[in-house]
Amino acid sequence: MRTELVSQKFEFSFNESHFDKIRELVFSHTGISLGDEKRQLAYSRYSKRLRALGIDDFDDYIDIVRSGNESEIPLFVSAITTNFTSFFRENHHFDFLVNEVRRLLLTQNSIRIWSAGCSSGEEPYSIAMALLSGVPGVESADVKILATDLDSEILDRAFRGVYPKEKIEGVDQNMVKSWIKHGSNDNKGYVMVHPKVRGMVSFKQLNLLESWPIKNSFDIIFCRNVVIYFCKEVQKTLFSKFANNQKKGSQLMIGHSENLAGVCDSYRLIGRTIYEKI
Template identity: 40%
Template sequence: MSIARSGARPLAPRDEAEREFHFTTADFKQVKQRIYDNAGISLADHKMDLVYNRLVRRIRALNVAGFKEYFKYLDNTPDEYNNFINAMTTNLTSFYRESHHFEYISNVFLPQFAKNNQRKIRIWSSACSVGEEPYSIAISLLESGINITNWQVEIYATDIDTNVLQTASNAVYPMDRIEGLSISRKKIGFLRGVGENKNNVLVRPEIRKWIKFSQCNLMEEWPIREPLDIIFCRNVMIYFDKETQNRLLDRMEKLLRVGGLLCIGHSESPSRDMSNFKILGRTMYQKIK
């Protein structure tokens, strides 16, 4: 899950006359406060046009008169907050994105884990989007060459966006989504579609059975209780303020067992004390105490 980002210079806010619906600075501040209160996301001031373009679709779909009426509807219809959050998020993802994380699991972490006679591994993909991250994690376990047939493998895959979770659960992807993968990874992870699905691939059932998808707002109670061996929290914290980031990392540290692995995004850098972790390289931390 992420709010759309761009390296381009922000554009000036669109002229009000060009907009279909009246959208004031006060309206934008309302959106900022609501998305922060409900999802912990901090919106920069230059996101005003982006916010308008995202929410205007909901206004049209609901056939309400404008933003003020939409806010009233939101207040009176708690279930609409799912749609509000879904509308505000963009899911930029791919199989084996930031591949060094998966390669470390295959080549280093899992062999060491197996040497300790561990036969149960618990992993959390905390912002799984359309499922490519947790399925990549599963493929990396199989790619290690270690026989995990009789292991208890539990991969929890969560996201705040209910729409992407449906895609993830379906486990069907266009063929071009796996073009960048090696032949070996394609064989390990996927079956070719037939008939109407000839241009799609399906994640293998032996991988799908390891993964449990569910909605999770990281600012609320988490659906995970037992200690975890690996946590992926990638490209999420950049959308939170420092206080929220630190709170999130505090909670994840408590949930991660000693020796466990934390993977964050390439543009993220913890601002809190990480002395309980050993830095393993780019954006990887191993809990040591």
């Protein structure tokens, strides 16, 4: 028997059939595999879309998404892919980054870094700030950061580089003084990353599960807290593609709850969630 999520706190009827159809669509469009424990999350996220569209039935909403509605698909994706991110999350990665880029600049003229699944931009901007503060001469070197995400709406926010001031709580004050500008008047309560920081980062929309129009070989890839939403087979495909875009000795950073055991044998562990291409 199908269980229906109907009670005083549920505005819309949402049964197992609805959830199965929603997660099939989520997987199709994002590669994210929603487990049974994500039923409440799916209801919460997509109820907002029903309200926004002025409809009161999940069947109608599912039909809209299945039809390939061009205006709704990006919002459907955004609703489920919006995740927590922060400046200098997992700080040990940035310590490693600075030392590695210093080393690389001794022997090569250009360095390419990829922030895959960059969300609202805190990660690639943290990369840029760490390099500007910790690597002498990086401003005049050919060091570029590519930042990609599936969600075009959140990429627009990332490109602007404007955040509530609460976002920089806990960030090293020397870093804040050097690379963060505080808003005033109408912008009071907000901060903006310095133009030099923004200038190091290029934002692009990219679905990691589709073909990549990327020809560069990346010295360092950050793909953190992204693959935890993917099933094992998708993870294997994704890390194999990363490996094909890195040469031997290049590095891959992943999230604290992720690992490559049984997923990809193209890398070896060299530090806490830091891997090297072999």
